[in-house]
Amino acid sequence: MRGLLLLTAFGLALSGSALAQEDATSLGTPLRRSEAWRQRPTRNAVDSAPRSQRETPAATPRGSGQELPEQNPETETENTAPRLLGEYATYSLPTAGPGGRVHGFAFAPLFPTGRLRLGPRLGFATRQYPLGENDLVIRADALIGYQHLSSSAFVPYLQAFVGGAFVFTRRISVPIREDVFFFGAELGTDIRLHPKFFFGVGLSLQFSRREVANGTSLGLHVRVGF
Amino acid sequence: MLRFAASISLFCTIVGCSEGDPYFGWTSFEVAGGRTVWLETPPWEEASTGGFRVPSTGERITGAPLPAQHVLSITAASGDPTALANAAFARLPVEWDPEVRDFAFLEGGATGADVFWQDTASRFHRVSFVRVPGSSNTVVFTFDSTVSLDSLEIDAVVGSLDYEVSP
Numbered sequence: 001m002r003g004l005l006l007l008t009a010f011g012l013a014l015s016g017s018a019l020a021q022e023d024a025t026s027l028g029t030p031l032r033r034s035e036a037w038r039q040r041p042t043r044n045a046v047d048s049a050p051r052s053q054r055e056t057p058a059a060t061p062r063g064s065g066q067e068l069p070e071q072n073p074e075t076e077t078e079n080t081a082p083r084l085l086g087e088y089a090t091y092s093l094p095t096a097g098p099g100g101r102v103h104g105f106a107f108a109p110l111f112p113t114g115r116l117r118l119g120p121r122l123g124f125a126t127r128q129y130p131l132g133e134n135d136l137v138i139r140a141d142a143l144i145g146y147q148h149l150s151s152s153a154f155v156p157y158l159q160a161f162v163g164g165a166f167v168f169t170r171r172i173s174v175p176i177r178e179d180v181f182f183f184g185a186e187l188g189t190d191i192r193l194h195p196k197f198f199f200g201v202g203l204s205l206q207f208s209r210r211e212v213a214n215g216t217s218l219g220l221h222v223r224v225g226f
Numbered sequence: 227m228l229r230f231a232a233s234i235s236l237f238c239t240i241v242g243c244s245e246g247d248p249y250f251g252w253t254s255f256e257v258a259g260g261r262t263v264w265l266e267t268p269p270w271e272e273a274s275t276g277g278f279r280v281p282s283t284g285e286r287i288t289g290a291p292l293p294a295q296h297v298l299s300i301t302a303a304s305g306d307p308t309a310l311a312n313a314a315f316a317r318l319p320v321e322w323d324p325e326v327r328d329f330a331f332l333e334g335g336a337t338g339a340d341v342f343w344q345d346t347a348s349r350f351h352r353v354s355f356v357r358v359p360g361s362s363n364t365v366v367f368t369f370d371s372t373v374s375l376d377s378l379e380i381d382a383v384v385g386s387l388d389y390e391v392s393p
Contacts, residue, residue: 096251131378
């Protein structure tokens with residue numbers, strides 16, 4: 001009887017040792033992994049959790065105190081205005097004699113000043129002169145105005161401009177430079193066609209002054225903005 | 227929109243929009259017995275010896291007196307412009323290759339005849355005989371230039387005779 005008890009105890013001891021050895025080989029690693037799992041940060045725990053148990057930020061109930069900031073890509077482009085304008089403009093600039101209609105291109109890098117539309121504008125143009133070669137106009141002016149920013153695609157604006165131009169002409173084969181000073185106002189709108197691409201149209205009323213005469217003209221401005 | 231355009235039109239009338247008047251910005255001069263001509267100043271200027279001139283580019287830069295690029299004198303004559311032009315043509319040497327042309331400019335209602343030639347000094351000449359409406363008199367524009375005078379700008383000067391700028 002005593003021998004039977006010893007035999008049984010030895011057998012149990014053997015079986016326990018075998019089980020322990022088996023855990024150490026095949027089942028021991030999962031045990032260590034689960035231990036390391038508990039030590040992971042919470043975010044990794046969320047990542048490694050079963051997909052059915054994951055909670056995305058959008059699915060988190062509002063007011064639970066666990067909301068993440070919303071990342072709506074449209075929010076970044078709303079309430080923005082173009083920073084760089086490239087425009088075609090036609091207006092008239094007084095000249096001695098017939099003609100005076102100007103067609104030209106200009107670009108305007110605008111400052112990121114929100115509703116304040118502010119920046120310089122530089123342009124090159126030709127002025128029609130029906131009695132000879134057309135004139136070259138190099139123009140620079142400063143823009144300042146208000147632009148209405150909203151979630152709408154339209155960015156209407158009202159701006160004033162003041163500047164000057166050099167007009168290089170040839171009159172009866174003689175090169176002449178005219179200096180023109182001008183100021184005016186422009187009303188229009190930019191239309192957001194893409195988060196970073198605008199199309200705009202504007203009408204301007206311009207007063208210009210040169211040595212021999214003054215002039216008033218309506219102008220049309222068609223532009224793209226980025 | 228129509229009201230806006232009308233307002234702008236009225237505003238331009240008051241302030242003085244430039245387009246539409248062919249001699250806007252030019253200067254009027256009284257010449258040849260009370261007649262009026264229009265010239266663009268600059269480059270035209272009154273010459274100290276009478277008449278008008280356009281200084282050369284070199285003279286305008288350096289200030290030193292140099293032969294003018296264009297010289298214009300305006301006188302009066304009696305007779306038919308075409309007959310006067312033909313008479314002038316007949317006096318010119320053949321080697322100067324003179325040419326007579328009739329013209330009719332619309333702006334001032336001027337009609338008449340031109341004589342063109344280029345002399346041996348390679349200066350270009352043009353004499354325009356302009357008929358004065360309602361008179362037997364003729365106004366004579368005599369141009370002398372270093373460049374060709376067969377241009378629309380010179381036509382405009384000749385055609386400005388007695389042109390009245392609309393108020």
